[in-house]
Amino acid sequence: MADRAQPLIARAPGRAAAGLVLALVAAALAAVVWRAEPGRGMGPSDWAAVRFTVVQALWSAAISVALAVPLARALARRRFAGRNVLVSLLGAPFILPALVAVLGLLAVFGRGGWISAALNHVGLGPLEIYGLHGVVLAHVFFNLPLATRLLLQGWQSIPAERFRLAAQLGFAPADTFRLLERPMLARAVPGALAIVFALCLTSFAVALTLGGGPHATTVELAIYQAFRFDFDLGRAAVLSCLQIAVAGAAGFVALRLTGTEGFGTGLGRATRRWDAPGGALAVLDAVVIAGAVSFLALPLLAVVASGLPGVPGLPAQVWRAAAVSVGVALLSTLLMLALALPMACTAAAAVARAPGGTGANTGGGAIELAGLLGLVASPLVIGTGLFIWLNPVVRPADVALGVTALVNAVMALPFALRILVPRACEIATDHARLALMLNMAGWHFLRRVMLPRMRPRIGFAAGLTAALSMGDLGVVTLFADPSRGTLPLEMYRLMGAYRMDAAAAAGLVLLALALALFWALDRWGRGDAEA
């Protein structure tokens, strides 16, 4: 009856994008199953792998997010010199290629690392890092920064006006936590947990290397084994579906726990906090920040220290590969935005339809779950499936870079959506009435309101995707073209040729470029005063 002529936000493009992701994953899985020869099926070792995978991912997610809460809180309420640089640097571990990060971590925490050396001085044995705790340590190193950024944006979503109100009402920090921060965390934490969990599910080289033995076999390694060692494509597909099921269940639970109601409209005043008194709390925040910085920065420093001497002597191929990688990263960022922005807007459309803010946001959940698929379906299976499709049509090497960019974009989608969707919903909630009254539906609303207001988030998501794509080994080594290797591939080649010093230097170049891309895009997003 009260049908509206034009909806505020069209849902079709986002649904099409989500459908595309679904189709990509389904087509890849179908191709793998289609080419499968009879295999031995799932064995007890595969189930052990599923168990270990879930256990380590649970621990990793729980600890990453638990540590991220005080860190994000300290960063949200403190202003200090270098804070922005620090927030940018928080992206660094997350985007490091696994191997570089593991070497950096071991330089600090390994048997031959700095801490072990210090322990030796006082007559204690070396630190034993290998085992479940080592896997979790590495995953926390990778994901603490991401979790912190996700929670930090939760804090930023509380309008400055609310903190002002809290200050006016004389809230103690405990009151602020109870009345403003805890409700925000109740919404932000499940999503962050689900993302970190999904990310740790697909971990493979890190889990194996730091796990200390075959008991640290993850599902992704079992997939790799099925594909490479047994050529049992059927089992690879089954394992991949199991991985999807586990991640899907986690994602579903998380989204059920995550409401979407915002804090109402703020006018975008720069967030000033009045609830950050000095004294014990200031010391606590300082300790939290300093602790996190040293935990995250020391391995990075090790990467820099071991790579720096080799940089001037790096062969030309490495620089060429670096250029290729930057190109792939930018392309995959564009592809990610082409998928993620319509999807985020569609998620927000559900909110916009009920301008009173009474509508529950179920559409957004389905969209985010679709986005999760690409990450957890196993890059190896996606790559193999695409290979089976494309090989009869084109030379794999000719499409290597395009496919790499596409797969990287799809893998980055869950992070991008976690960053974009909540903000898109807030904007829709806050501005739907005004925009509808102004007859500003569809494209004009997106262009004039949605996109400008989302800019900081778009910048962050784009930076993350670009950096992630830089560091990715190219899920599709299947497609590899020897003459146009990416930087991580070139780094592995250097290692394979015993040139560990040059590889360390290439790793440093990779880190620097990934950080530069991340910083530039994130910075572009925050260019607007309101961030």
Next chain:
Amino acid sequence: MKYLAFAAGVLGATAISAETPELTVYTYDSFVSDWGPGPAVEAAFEQTCGCDLRFVGAGDGAALLARLRLEGARTEADVVLGLDTNLTAAARATGLFAPHGVAADLDVPGGWSDPDFLPFDWGYFAFVHGTDITAPANFRALADSDLRIIIQDPRSSTPGLGLLMWVKTAYGDTAPEIWQGLADNIVTVTKGWSEAYGLFLEGEADMVLSYTTSPAYHLIAEGDDTKAAALFDEGHYMQIEVAGKVAGTDRPELAEAFLAFMISDAFQSIIPTTNWMYPAATPEAGLPEGFDTLIQPGKALIVAPQDAPAVRDAALAEWLTALSR
């Protein structure tokens, strides 16, 4: 006019390149890398063949075979280079390979007589260590020592699988015992050789599973003589890397010419200091200086290619059981 001349030039160029036959060789990635044998081999072969040699890199030997199986008879590969004897039985079973037809006098320990696959290099697996430690003389001594070792996962790495086969051929039914003894020496198990060797050089372990030829790299390329391989008295397991001609190739003569070239001096002399393995046919000039310092195993161990798949699966099950405890 100018455009016409340009077009003629382009067409002419196309015509010429269409006449130049292209030979596609699938190989593992580190072979084609700028630091591997690939570039030098390509240049040397193209000088004589009047063809365009195109390398396509795909992971390691096992990934190479997986890719070939994915492509099946439609593969554009003319030659596949970089399988080893653990894989040749499975490769042969695909029916994708044809006899190489090359008669050769090879220096591979134990001799060579496979009609389908032709070796291009070989090596012994060994534990590499710094010269500051006293290396054990066999697996039992290693298991009894406090030495810490890093090995590779047999499911994801060629050397890892080599070690599995090594222990199995040396100890047969008592192999699980050896693995149980080694369990407390193993610092960690990595995905591939690169990770393991990198960790070893970072000081994470006393020894790392690699090749007897590894110290040659440090000596020749870096002038560093502090790395050595431990000589085990059970003997050392061999890796023999081979190439084969794809049955469906549309350039059979060129493929055979490449295989013949592969065991000639021009190719073989490139191998030692790029692939850091022993050439399958020792070049006339001999091995590079420094290779004479390497340990010489008293006994070369290897599982016959046709038995490899069965041995492999049994050994993997034992390994998983022993180390998962």
Next chain:
Amino acid sequence: MLRLERARFCNGGFLLDADLTVETGRIVALIGPSGAGKSTLADGIAGFVPLVAGRVLWHGRDIGAASPGARPVAMVFQDGNLFGHLDVAANVGLGLRPDLRLSAAERARRDAAIARVGLSDMAARRPAALSGGQQSRAALARVLVQDRGLIVLDEPFAALGPALRGEMLDLVAGIAAETGATVLMVTHAPQDARRIADQIILVTGGRAESPRATADLLDAPPAALRAYLGD
């Protein structure tokens, strides 16, 4: 002429009934106890709350099913009237064209409206840099350029001081007089109604009554209004 013909609006579970007529060019205040349905009536006329029965007619045309943007209504909300990331000029310009591609003539109209509300010096400022009164002025400038026949105010000036509120009300009355618009304003202050409203619609217990002359109603309030006014 705005005609609500046995109209029933449904806001969540809350129902509001109205059967009344507002003559063109009038300024009409909606007064009633909190929760009686003033805002539901305003939202229903603007199209934010669905009409579940009856009709809403504007000059005889049924607008009950039209989307908010397609109705002849310019509305000013309690808050959230301006986009925080856009400056005053853009916020006002949106009233002319949602895509902001303004012709020279439209730019001139926008600037005239901004000048009319006295914000010429602040056209390039963003809302965060404006005072509350200035924000209200910017929203009114947009109402001016929207040039819709019906202006609906949902207590936009409630947060302003008495003097400033009076100023804003006068501005509204001026705009209405200049454009010939009909004004519906939700308010809880009888003095606001006395200041500019010709008539009052009393809203109590889910029912909106027909408009009555302001002075008549306030001088001799019926029981329900008396209870609300508290005298």
